[in-house]
Amino acid sequence: MAVGETPAAARETTRSYYGRPVLKAPVWDWKIPAYLFTGGLSAGSALLGAGADLTGRPALRRAGRISALASLGVSGCLLVADLGRPERFHHMLRVAKPTSPMSVGSWILTAYAPGTGVAAMAELVPAGLWSRLPPWVRWGARAAGLSSATVAPAVASYSAVLLSQTAVPAWHEAHRQLPFVFTGSAAAGAGGLGMVCVPVGEAGPARVLGATGAVVELVSSRVLERRLGLVREAYRAPRARRLRASSGIVTAVGLAGAVLARRSRVAAIASGLAMVAGSVLERFAVFEAGVVSTKDPKYVVEPQRRRLDETAAVGSPPASEGGPAPIS
Amino acid sequence: MDQGRVGFFTDTSVCIGCKACEVACKEWNNVPEDGLDLLGMSYDNTGGLGANSWRHVAFIEREVSLDREAFREREASVEREAALEREGSVGHAASLERERVDLGLPAFELPGAATGGETRSDFGWLMSSDVCKHCTHAGCLDVCPTGALFRTEFGTVVVQPDICNGCGYCVSACPYGVIDRREDDGRAWKCTLCYDRLGDGLEPACAKACPTDSIQFGPLDELRERAERRVADLRDEGVTQARLYGHDPRDGVGGDGAFFLLLDVPEVYGLPPDPVVPTRELPSMWRYAGLAASALLAAAVNAFWGGR
Numbered sequence: 162m163a164v165g166e167t168p169a170a171a172r173e174t175t176r177s178y179y180g181r182p183v184l185k186a187p188v189w190d191w192k193i194p195a196y197l198f199t200g201g202l203s204a205g206s207a208l209l210g211a212g213a214d215l216t217g218r219p220a221l222r223r224a225g226r227i228s229a230l231a232s233l234g235v236s237g238c239l240l241v242a243d244l245g246r247p248e249r250f251h252h253m254l255r256v257a258k259p260t261s262p263m264s265v266g267s268w269i270l271t272a273y274a275p276g277t278g279v280a281a282m283a284e285l286v287p288a289g290l291w292s293r294l295p296p297w298v299r300w301g302a303r304a305a306g307l308s309s310a311t312v313a314p315a316v317a318s319y320s321a322v323l324l325s326q327t328a329v330p331a332w333h334e335a336h337r338q339l340p341f342v343f344t345g346s347a348a349a350g351a352g353g354l355g356m357v358c359v360p361v362g363e364a365g366p367a368r369v370l371g372a373t374g375a376v377v378e379l380v381s382s383r384v385l386e387r388r389l390g391l392v393r394e395a396y397r398a399p400r401a402r403r404l405r406a407s408s409g410i411v412t413a414v415g416l417a418g419a420v421l422a423r424r425s426r427v428a429a430i431a432s433g434l435a436m437v438a439g440s441v442l443e444r445f446a447v448f449e450a451g452v453v454s455t456k457d458p459k460y461v462v463e464p465q466r467r468r469l470d471e472t473a474a475v476g477s478p479p480a481s482e483g484g485p486a487p488i489s
Numbered sequence: 490m491d492q493g494r495v496g497f498f499t500d501t502s503v504c505i506g507c508k509a510c511e512v513a514c515k516e517w518n519n520v521p522e523d524g525l526d527l528l529g530m531s532y533d534n535t536g537g538l539g540a541n542s543w544r545h546v547a548f549i550e551r552e553v554s555l556d557r558e559a560f561r562e563r564e565a566s567v568e569r570e571a572a573l574e575r576e577g578s579v580g581h582a583a584s585l586e587r588e589r590v591d592l593g594l595p596a597f598e599l600p601g602a603a604t605g606g607e608t609r610s611d612f613g614w615l616m617s618s619d620v621c622k623h624c625t626h627a628g629c630l631d632v633c634p635t636g637a638l639f640r641t642e643f644g645t646v647v648v649q650p651d652i653c654n655g656c657g658y659c660v661s662a663c664p665y666g667v668i669d670r671r672e673d674d675g676r677a678w679k680c681t682l683c684y685d686r687l688g689d690g691l692e693p694a695c696a697k698a699c700p701t702d703s704i705q706f707g708p709l710d711e712l713r714e715r716a717e718r719r720v721a722d723l724r725d726e727g728v729t730q731a732r733l734y735g736h737d738p739r740d741g742v743g744g745d746g747a748f749f750l751l752l753d754v755p756e757v758y759g760l761p762p763d764p765v766v767p768t769r770e771l772p773s774m775w776r777y778a779g780l781a782a783s784a785l786l787a788a789a790v791n792a793f794w795g796g797r
Binding site: 373 | 549
């Protein structure tokens with residue numbers, strides 16, 4: 162046995178440098194989880210707007226297109242404001258880097274914004290004016306809405322990769338489930354907003370999309386917690402747990418309302434708002450768990466140590482723990 | 490223009506914790522002061538690497554259970570050798586040897602030098618100067634969306650301050666927790682391996698200032714050879730805990746441009762035991778995101794044309 166090492170005793174607590182974190186905590190603040198929500202909301206709304214346009218639901222089309230642009234605008238502000246040098250936001254478009262989900266995301270948003278903008282502008286044209294405009298304007302608005310809806314699923318899902326492509330244990334380890342949590346949350350939020358803004362007669366698709374999203378969000382969020390190893394504890398840290406629990410409750414309430422009370426406008430507004438709130442809380446919960454997982458060295462050290470020990474046990478001769486590391 | 494990859498080999502077995510590297514780095518690179526905090530942990534008041542600390546000397550105070558039997562044996566053999574030597578030069582040394590008289594004056598011996606192994610406390614120091622690892626597969630470099638981070642002709646990883654827009658992505662992508670955003674400045678900063686000095690054929694400031702050659706600078710393959718000789722020598726001398734960290738090109742980051750000889754497990758020094766660049770899972774991440782995106786599109790189509 163090597164000097165000064167007794168594996169059993171040493172393993173009782175995670176060894177670390179005075180308990181200090183190995184990783185840096187994310188420098189991002191509330192603006193990033195807020196963007197995760199508004200980005201998803203915009204994407205889901207764009208899908209609703211385009212679908213409503215194709216199926217002849219003017220109120221839903223209008224609500225979808227306008228909320229897609231409005232939440233995209235908020236997203237842009239949040240993203241730029243979170244930069245350390247906001248005036249250099251356009252540096253994001255200096256390069257296109259497939260290894261950087263933030264670069265990919267910047268280009269996705271760049272592809273998404275024009276169509277979203279044009280479709281929403283078309284909604285601001287006074288109703289009386291439409292008959293006097295040439296038909297290609299109408300077709301142009303539809304094409305713009307469709308182009309935005311084509312990119313929308315990427316807008317809603319890339320941000321999960323953005324979080325997972327980090328060394329943050331709670332985000333990286335969850336890379337299989339996080340995209341589903343995020344697109345589910347996007348659908349629930351946008352469906353919920355549609356239910357709030359549109360009369361029940363036309364809000365059918367919003368209700369269905371919202372309910373589907375709510376189910377996906379609830380299920381994938383539970384699966385996520387179950388599949389994780391030690392880092393699941395980060396999702397159960399006090400604040401993250403409260404956020405997750407409240408997200409689960411309000412999403413479930415919203416889901417129940419969307420399924421059961423289809424005819425009442427009041428019930429639609431209440432359950433729509435509940436789903437929107439659930440979507441917001443979900444993003445903040447995921448964000449919070451990530452931050453927590455960088456602050457305690459155990460989330461970094463323990464899984465890595467176990468991995469090393471397992472490889473050592475399988476591969477090389479039984480190098481006693483803490484003994485000399487093999488020289489390559 | 491490829492100049493051949495250079496790097497650091499930090500041999501912590503000869504680090505004396507003088508922090509000359511920290512000072513030299515700050516001086517040369519004009520790194521701002523970042524608060525004079527007394528952290529209350531050992532002699533380390535820097536705490537860790539960050540935007541304003543590109544070298545960090547760790548002090549680890551720890552209990553060490555001495556192998557007293559081996560210690561006594563070694564002392565005995567040293568005494569035997571000394572005795573043999575004395576016998577060999579009788580007349581000269583022996584005539585000079587007199588019995589000591591205690592005059593009550595303060596002692597001039599080094600503390601502990603005159604005492605046997607029995608009286609030594611079970612206590613030891615580890616000191617190590619940490620730095621950016623300049624990974625072969627660098628997480629920070631992979632995720633940087635502006636191209637501010639780049640790989641130099643020396644194989645090192647450097648931030649261009651005139652490009653960085655402070656998005657903070659690199660901070661979360663580094664598996665070692667090295668790079669950070671400077672608060673009052675908004676941009677990300679870390680060790681450049683003295684890119685400006687390398688261009689002029691000079692070694693980095695920290696390596697230049699290191700009085701014990703604990704920090705060695707040079708071509709990476711040369712450093713790796715030297716490090717393996719050093720760790721083998723140390724083990725021959727009985728330092729069984731000596732091990733290399735970050736030297737292996739097969740590890741999760743493809744090997745570090747700045748690697749270490751450590752005297753305990755890496756986590757004790759605040760280093761991750763088996764770091765992996767997050768990019769390794771990227772194809773799988775995009776696959777799952779693609780599935781989730783398709784599911785969202787399908788859900789939307791179903792919402793309008795699901796037929797009820």
